[in-house]
Amino acid sequence: MKCAEGVEVRDLEELAINLDPIQAGGRLTADxxxxxxxxxxxxxxxxxxxxxxxxxxxxxxxxDVFHRDLAAWLNVDAVxxxxxxxxxxxxxxxxxxxxxxxxxxxxxxxxxAFLAVEESRGVPLEIPASTGHIVTADAAAAKIEEAxxxxxxxxxxLIVDHVDYQYGNVHEVQGIARVxxxxxxxxLYNGAYTIGILPVDAKALGVDFVVGSGHxxxxxxxxxxxxxxxxxxxxxxxxxxxxxxxxxxxKFGVKEVEMMGCTLMGVTxxxxxxxxxxxxxxxxxxxDELRRGSVVTGALRSIEGTRISSEYPRKHTLTRVDTTxxxxxxxxxxxxxxxxxxxALKEHGIVGILPGxxxxxxxxxxxxxETQVRHVADAFRAIAEANGLAVS
Amino acid sequence: MKCAEGVEVRDLEELAINLDPIQAGGRLTADxxxxxxxxxxxxxxxxxxxxxxxxxxxxxxxxDVFHRDLAAWLNVDAVxxxxxxxxxxxxxxxxxxxxxxxxxxxxxxxxxAFLAVEESRGVPLEIPASTGHIVTADAAAAKIEEAxxxxxxxxxxLIVDHVDYQYGNVHEVQGIARVxxxxxxxxLYNGAYTIGILPVDAKALGVDFVVGSGHxxxxxxxxxxxxxxxxxxxxxxxxxxxxxxxxxxxKFGVKEVEMMGCTLMGVTxxxxxxxxxxxxxxxxxxxDELRRGSVVTGALRSIEGTRISSEYPRKHTLTRVDTTxxxxxxxxxxxxxxxxxxxALKEHGIVGILPGxxxxxxxxxxxxxETQVRHVADAFRAIAEANGLAVS
Numbered sequence: 062m063k064c065a066e067g068v069e070v071r072d073l074e075e076l077a078i079n080l081d082p083i084q085a086g087g088r089l090t091a092d093x094x095x096x097x098x099x100x101x102x103x104x105x106x107x108x109x110x111x112x113x114x115x116x117x118x119x120x121x122x123x124x125d126v127f128h129r130d131l132a133a134w135l136n137v138d139a140v141x142x143x144x145x146x147x148x149x150x151x152x153x154x155x156x157x158x159x160x161x162x163x164x165x166x167x168x169x170x171x172x173x174a175f176l177a178v179e180e181s182r183g184v185p186l187e188i189p190a191s192t193g194h195i196v197t198a199d200a201a202a203a204k205i206e207e208a209x210x211x212x213x214x215x216x217x218x219l220i221v222d223h224v225d226y227q228y229g230n231v232h233e234v235q236g237i238a239r240v241x242x243x244x245x246x247x248x249l250y251n252g253a254y255t256i257g258i259l260p261v262d263a264k265a266l267g268v269d270f271v272v273g274s275g276h277x278x279x280x281x282x283x284x285x286x287x288x289x290x291x292x293x294x295x296x297x298x299x300x301x302x303x304x305x306x307x308x309x310x311x312k313f314g315v316k317e318v319e320m321m322g323c324t325l326m327g328v329t330x331x332x333x334x335x336x337x338x339x340x341x342x343x344x345x346x347x348x349d350e351l352r353r354g355s356v357v358t359g360a361l362r363s364i365e366g367t368r369i370s371s372e373y374p375r376k377h378t379l380t381r382v383d384t385t386x387x388x389x390x391x392x393x394x395x396x397x398x399x400x401x402x403x404x405a406l407k408e409h410g411i412v413g414i415l416p417g418x419x420x421x422x423x424x425x426x427x428x429x430x431e432t433q434v435r436h437v438a439d440a441f442r443a444i445a446e447a448n449g450l451a452v453s
Numbered sequence: 454m455k456c457a458e459g460v461e462v463r464d465l466e467e468l469a470i471n472l473d474p475i476q477a478g479g480r481l482t483a484d485x486x487x488x489x490x491x492x493x494x495x496x497x498x499x500x501x502x503x504x505x506x507x508x509x510x511x512x513x514x515x516x517d518v519f520h521r522d523l524a525a526w527l528n529v530d531a532v533x534x535x536x537x538x539x540x541x542x543x544x545x546x547x548x549x550x551x552x553x554x555x556x557x558x559x560x561x562x563x564x565x566a567f568l569a570v571e572e573s574r575g576v577p578l579e580i581p582a583s584t585g586h587i588v589t590a591d592a593a594a595a596k597i598e599e600a601x602x603x604x605x606x607x608x609x610x611l612i613v614d615h616v617d618y619q620y621g622n623v624h625e626v627q628g629i630a631r632v633x634x635x636x637x638x639x640x641l642y643n644g645a646y647t648i649g650i651l652p653v654d655a656k657a658l659g660v661d662f663v664v665g666s667g668h669x670x671x672x673x674x675x676x677x678x679x680x681x682x683x684x685x686x687x688x689x690x691x692x693x694x695x696x697x698x699x700x701x702x703x704k705f706g707v708k709e710v711e712m713m714g715c716t717l718m719g720v721t722x723x724x725x726x727x728x729x730x731x732x733x734x735x736x737x738x739x740x741d742e743l744r745r746g747s748v749v750t751g752a753l754r755s756i757e758g759t760r761i762s763s764e765y766p767r768k769h770t771l772t773r774v775d776t777t778x779x780x781x782x783x784x785x786x787x788x789x790x791x792x793x794x795x796x797a798l799k800e801h802g803i804v805g806i807l808p809g810x811x812x813x814x815x816x817x818x819x820x821x822x823e824t825q826v827r828h829v830a831d832a833f834r835a836i837a838e839a840n841g842l843a844v845s
Contacts, residue, residue, distance in 0.1 A: 065484040065727030068514050070491045073500055087495020087719075092457035094493055097720065099456045099463045101489045103479020103668030103675050108465055111808075122460050144536035144676050147713040155572065168698065172705040173714050179696045180547065180710050187700035276495030276719060283495050283719035284536050284676070304571045306560060308579035313564040318572050321539040322565050327479075327668060327675030328489065328720060335457030416503075 078433050081413030082379050085427035086258050086278035093280055096335035097328050105327040113315045116323040127334045135271055136262045137289030142325045146253045149272035149288035150177035152319035153249050156298050158183040162217035163208040167196045169225035194228045198236030205244045219246050224254040228371040229379030238267035253277050257340045259347040279340050281333035285325055353434045354378040354426040360438035365451040378427040389419040391448040409440035470825050473805030474771050477819035478650050478670035485672055488727035489720050497719040505707045508715040519726045527663055528654045529681030534717045538645045541664035541680035542569035544711035545641050548690050550575040554609035555600040559588045561617035586620045590628030597636045611638050616646040620763040621771030630659040645669050649732045651739040671732050673725035745826045746770040746818040752830035757843040770819040781811040783840040801832035
């Protein structure tokens, strides 16, 4: 069935259990879907925009209230919505990173953090993760010292993922923030896999900037995200325009330079707002999510030769698994080769694993029900057994 | 009726005729609404993303085909989608404008063009519009010379609106591009009020960059927009990442620095794609839109003391009107003061004029049917007569 010329209706979430690592936290809530239908039109939130003519001041729909609630929830002094987490990185980097400035990120950082540094003409330097794929405070301290020696000044910024996209591991954010501040280095917290998923308290973590993704983890449409900071940096990061028309003498009021004025003027923001009460609640059920996730990792570990590459026990539902010694051995002789696994999963109604992957791959059980994780666990075991792998 | 906690359903477009100046071209088509429902979830377009893992290469849904069709339609060599026209300005300014560089825009430019220059640390300078509020090639040449004398180098960029947001006037883009190129100045065409509304041919206009707005003029959800350029500049503007992880040796493939990687990963892009065939067709009906618009401007001009501030006859459906000598006189003694006009319009089922405005205000008839423009014209005349203004 087509929804437009040449465009098939997307019904993947309705027809299958989706384990895609990046899509799990961005599925809309029912309220968000209703809001998306009601606010689909372009500038749909601008009906009642009055002075001072800025998105976060709009009262109807209650965008102003949402900003206050969001700031309180994240425990930041100021918050804005942005078109994706990457645009939050960009705003921070562009404000605080100068040409040639060293900027620390980690050996597990997402490419968008690198791009933000590159776009600001800084020099990205990776804090190496441990052999267990954890970024530690000690490693951060060592890298800060090394960078300071090399560049003759401390890093302009340190960007750290609370949970990384490669292993879904939890890194020492609090400790890293503490040592970074000892060297006067500002810390940007990348919460793309945490904000909207598990409880996040910026002040308790001791970070200076927090960035989250609406479409990745807040059950919102793309592109959307959040950017928060403490009072100390809000004036710089959210500085209002200072230029003036040389002919007309025009000024541009309270428009914020790094935000480029208003950011999410319609469906994206309203989806995020509609999901927010549900998102706030679901973060409190994080332990249940982990428990359900362990049903699947447990099943995988019961298949001979299969290894969870992520830290174990799991502290996040995004998991990297190494099946080089199990499913990949099957692939060597299977008539479908590497595609046998994703093909077999599909027969069980399970999708979202990179097609053809049998060596090292990722999955995310976030949002699955008890019945669904049991179905996934059984499917993995059944596929293993059907292909001659021992299951304990 | 609420669509989510604290959020009223938006039914303005269903219940009234909306003359809002910025919303007219962004109302979704029926196909876009269907696509929005099908692709509401966060990363909804990423189901079939494979190597080289970039949005504009995705084949299903046919995002790659859309990019090719879009480039052909605008007559540019390369095109990308961006989260709003402003993010297109930002990418161009950030690539070609250095600290302290003079950049020309016009005395009628939108604030987002100023912000893009400010964010890139350039110096915005306005080309003055004529007394008739038209930006001419002669005025552009004079300002280029003045800026070159003052700054010791030609402007790094010239940004010109084809149709401006204040008067909806059509400016001498082709002539401005010609003189700018004589001085080796690059030209960015702001098509926020034209791309998706009337035919635009970048090469015929002779401009180097074109920027359009999805949510303003392409019947797409917010934030969305397009950015196109000619081959000469595509490599710089859409340059791919050149940084590398110092520890891991990681590179980031074909991700583009100014795009921050992928841009519109879901509902915004699919809305734009679904509307595209309709948008392409509607630009061919532009003369009909102008004719329908003239029904309303004609009615306003028939009210004593009322003056169309925009150029006349109208060449765009966004119009600025001066009613200081008509409706504002009524407001002086009316019990509802300045709110009488918007209140009276509302009784006629017409919304979208800034509440309280009776002096100088704007409206846009884009997309209204024959019956609707006649209703609007009759309403203005009836309100005038009911308040003692002569109607000829």
